[in-house]
Amino acid sequence: METSAAFGPLAGLKVVEMGQLIAGPFAAKTLSDFGADVVKIEPPGTGDPLRNWRLLKNGTSVWWQVQSRNKRSLALDLKKPEAQEIVRKLAAEADVLIENFRPGALEGWGLDPQKLVELNPRLVVLRISGYGQTGPYRDRPGFGVVGEAMGGLRHLTAEPGRVPVRVGVSIGDTLAALHGVIGILMALHERQRSGQGQVIDVALYEAVFNCMESLLPEYSAFGAVRGPAGSALPGIAPTNAYLCTDGYALVAGNGDSIYKRLMTVIGRDDLGNDPELAQNAGRVKRVEEIDAAIGAWTKTRSVDEVLKALDAAAVPGGRIYTVADIAADPHYAARGMLQDITLDDGDKLTVPGIVPKLSRTPGGHQRNAPAIGQDTDAVMRELGISEQQIAALKSRGVIKASE
Secondary structure, eight states: OOOOSOOSTTTTOEEEEOOOSSHHHHHHHHHHHTTOEEEEEEOTTTOOGGGGSSSEETTEETTHHHHTTTOEEEEEOTTSHHHHHHHHHHHHHOSEEEEOSOTTHHHHTTOOHHHHHHHSTTOEEEEEESSOSSSTTTTSOOOHHHHHHHTTSGGGSSOTTSOOOOOSSOHHHHHHHHHHHHHHHHHHHHHHHHOOOEEEEEEHHHHHHTTOTTHHHHHHHHOOOOOOOTTSOTTSOSEEEEEETTEEEEEEOOSHHHHHHHHHHTTOHHHHTOGGGSSHHHHHHTHHHHHHHHHHHHTTSOHHHHHHHHHHTTOOEEEOOOHHHHHHOHHHHHTTOEEEEEOTTSOEEEEEOOSSOOSSSOOOOOSOOOOTTTTHHHHHHHTTOOHHHHHHHHHTTSEEOOO
């Protein structure tokens, strides 16, 4: 399996992606953004269901252009034994294999990750699932929203007394993917010493739970069950969204010196100089009083006026962005986060830039997301499969190339 044109810090890294939709493909996308050669295995005909999610342009989701940029597509029917043997050939030459099927799916296809690692002792396998590969819930289907709820996040995202709402994006899947990428990079680093690969087990709910800060120790020490707090952050004050004449401004004055500057800005030095409010613990006890003072100041001003005053006093503040705000923001543009690409049909599309930013070996957009099976023939040849064998595999529906 040869790599594509080398670039970035992961140039030469060979990755097989067997997942679909969000978590596994996002992990592989992150690697491909930085130069890994990712061969994405998709079912012939339908491909990854993400191709048809949300808004479509010329029959394909524009999300696809983000999630699968820089990847190559191999259309392979994993239910067929010959296809499973092709996966073994790919795994034998790969550095990393990523999958996010329900536990047991790979084993059902004769592709037990432990056996793949025996076949290629240097192989690193990332497995992402709703509940992990072990435990009483392992066989349950688990999408990101379920992981977000079980991980403790959903309970917190609401106004007190109202129905808990979901975060507007699939944050559970993305958190699991990023934890998976961290696991891959750690395993590759360890492989430099031992020469051995390993299997990484990431559960969606655990990735969310890992970001829940002091939730569990507070319950352990005090029996405290943190509840929803709307736009505030319980136990840290002041930080909230405050109504202005034309919207809401976010104000974070929770540092001790920042708080004093904020009180000066709003003309409440009496609160700024109050010794009981000098530290966070005292401010938390009187947070309603502080919030009311800030709100009284913001409600007579526009968001721009509030933010200009906060900036002048070095107090953190911000506006609530829509995507239209993002697309028009000069800072996003200056940081390369609004990247214009040309689709294969010649149309233009703006997609998110590359994160994080490396000074010497940055990532990049090297090729557009592929059509289903666009790279099937090339990958087969790289595995040493002859043209006659490729034709026979196509005739039996094991593989398919894009038309």
